[in-house]
Amino acid sequence: MGFDQYHEPAHELSAKTRTFARMCASLTEEAEAIGWYEQRLAVETDADALAIMRDAQGEEFKHFSMDLEFLLRRTPLWREIARGILFQSGDIVEHGEASEARATADSEPDEAGASDDRSDSLGIGGDAGSVR
Amino acid sequence: MSHLLRSHAPITDSGWALLDDEARQRLTPALAARRLIDFRGPHGWEHSATNLGRTDLVVASPQEGVTGLRRRVLPLAELRADFTVSVRELRDQERGAVDVDLASLDDAAHRIAVAENVAVFDGWAQADITGIVGASPHEQRPLGEEPESYPRAVAGAVELLLSSGVGGPYGMALGREQYRRVVETAEHGGHLLLDHLRKILDGPIVWAPGVDGAVVLSLRGGDFIYDCGQDLAIGYSRHDDEVVHLYIEESFSFVVASPDAAVALCA
Numbered sequence: 001m002g003f004d005q006y007h008e009p010a011h012e013l014s015a016k017t018r019t020f021a022r023m024c025a026s027l028t029e030e031a032e033a034i035g036w037y038e039q040r041l042a043v044e045t046d047a048d049a050l051a052i053m054r055d056a057q058g059e060e061f062k063h064f065s066m067d068l069e070f071l072l073r074r075t076p077l078w079r080e081i082a083r084g085i086l087f088q089s090g091d092i093v094e095h096g097e098a099s100e101a102r103a104t105a106d107s108e109p110d111e112a113g114a115s116d117d118r119s120d121s122l123g124i125g126g127d128a129g130s131v132r
Numbered sequence: 133m134s135h136l137l138r139s140h141a142p143i144t145d146s147g148w149a150l151l152d153d154e155a156r157q158r159l160t161p162a163l164a165a166r167r168l169i170d171f172r173g174p175h176g177w178e179h180s181a182t183n184l185g186r187t188d189l190v191v192a193s194p195q196e197g198v199t200g201l202r203r204r205v206l207p208l209a210e211l212r213a214d215f216t217v218s219v220r221e222l223r224d225q226e227r228g229a230v231d232v233d234l235a236s237l238d239d240a241a242h243r244i245a246v247a248e249n250v251a252v253f254d255g256w257a258q259a260d261i262t263g264i265v266g267a268s269p270h271e272q273r274p275l276g277e278e279p280e281s282y283p284r285a286v287a288g289a290v291e292l293l294l295s296s297g298v299g300g301p302y303g304m305a306l307g308r309e310q311y312r313r314v315v316e317t318a319e320h321g322g323h324l325l326l327d328h329l330r331k332i333l334d335g336p337i338v339w340a341p342g343v344d345g346a347v348v349l350s351l352r353g354g355d356f357i358y359d360c361g362q363d364l365a366i367g368y369s370r371h372d373d374e375v376v377h378l379y380i381e382e383s384f385s386f387v388v389a390s391p392d393a394a395v396a397l398c399a
Contacts, residue, residue: 011301011335015353016171120136121363122156124163126171 016074016126023070030064033057077103135177136367141376143368147222151366154234155241155380159364162245164340165252168303169264169386170353173360181205182359182385208361209259211247212381215240219374237378242341244364244380249342252358252386253305259385264347264356267391270296275346275397279313279325282346287332289348289395298350298393302333305340305347307399349394356393359385 005025010018037057044050072079084099085092133139138148173179183205190200215236225232250256255263265272270292275285290302306314314337317325329337335351349356361383369377 011330014167014171015169015351019353120134120138120367121174121365122152122159124156124159124166124364125174125360126166126358 014126020071020074023067027064027067027071030060030067033060034064136365136381138366138368141368141378142219142371143217143222143376144226147225148366150225150232151217151234151237151378154237155364155366158238158241159245159380161339162242162341163248164305164338164343165249166358167336167338168305168349168351169252169356169358171358171360173384174363175359175361177362177383179208179359179361179383181207182357182387184387206260206359206385206387208359208383208385209251209256209261210381210383211244211251212379213240213244213247214369214377214379216375216377219371219376222376237380240380244382246342248382248384249305249340252356253340253343253347261386262388263386264349264388264394265396267388268394268396269392270395272396272398275310275399279317280319282310282314282325283328283332285397286329286346286348289397290332292395293348293350293393296392298355298390299352300333301335301351302348303335303351304329304333304337304349305343306337307343307345308339308341310346310399311337311339345399346397347394348397350390352393355388355390357387357389359387 005021006013006018007021013021034057037053037060041050041053041057044053072082080103081096081099084102085095088095141148143151183203186204187201188204190202193200217237218233221229221232221234251259251261251263253263253265255261255266273285273288275282286304290300293300293302314325314329319325319328326337333348340347362381364380364382367379367381369379371377
């Protein structure tokens with residue numbers, strides 16, 4: 001069993017970060033599987049095999065979406081940026097740039113120092129403390 | 133504007149940045165519990181209770197032939213540590229002073245970090261929080277007076293967790309005195325005791341002010357859940373010509389899901 005999803009020594013990472021890394025690895029694997037099925041479907045000629053692989057790819061769509069939703073729920077800024085890009089019509093790149101600008105502006109204190117609870121927080125979360 | 137009322141304080145953006153950075157630097161090393169347990173959230177100031185998934189039977193229901201259940205939840209508790217900052221010191225910071233007196237903030241940061249550690253490890257009965265030590269069914273074992281005895285005690289705790297079916301890796305919170313002894317001790321051959329203990333645990337050793345002795349616990353996840361509402365933040369109370377009254381605040385609950393996933397080693 002490999003542990004390559006950890007870029008840093010696992011024992012120095014909090015449980016929260018380890019879970020996050022596992023889900024990122026899972027998301028990557030689901031995306032790869034979707035791509036593989038897409039290629040297989042493009043060259044397969046047997047109707048029964050095609051039906052099975054379409055069904056299997058549908059499973060990967062579901063897995064990918066669940067992984068993504070989990071990660072977005074755990075990462076407010078990512079969620080905010082994604083909200084402005086996903087399920088929108090129009091220019092994807094424009095939506096991306098605009099959404100990033102909105103989300104990052106929202107997370108910084110305004111000129112008066114007033115902002116919402118999240119940006120007023122010290123942002124320590126679950127990764128506090130120095131591991132000795 | 134949030135409930136922290138920061139925009140009402142006579143503090144500039146750079147002043148807030150100074151205070152936030154100082155608080156973060158003081159809090160981060162002392163928040164030991166967060167390195168060893170599952171941190172969920174922050175869910176925001178409005179988050180008031182943790183779902184326990186449990187119910188109580190309501191004997192009398194509004195209608196005959198109908199039964200009722202009432203959901204049981206764990207209310208979030210709030211911790212708040214007050215401190216002050218001199219208006220003159222803040223003005224001097226604007227002029228470029230680099231030695232701003234933030235002793236009161238430093239003290240408040242330490243107090244609230246210790247309070248959080250104590251609530252998680254020893255419990256906070258008034259807030260219905262059962263700590264890791266109190267919840268553990270394992271009998272407390274002595275850590276020993278001399279640091280040379282620590283490896284045997286820690287290995288015993290790890291073995292106890294293994295024989296209870298609790299897998300690793302494991303981590304250990306060490307009280308201030310015990311931590312000092314560990315980092316200053318080298319075993320035969322010059323090997324650091326700290327490294328030896330890390331190898332036994334296969335996980336981190338954390339400096340934990342507020343803990344008396346040591347607590348060895350599993351880091352496999354899902355055993356100890358810290359449910360955060362408002363994460364640590366600085367808020368504003370009031371000010372006069374000389375002093376700004378501020379506070380550090382957080383809201384949270386703590387649930388032990390697997391009491392047998394920790395062993396306390398008493399000092």
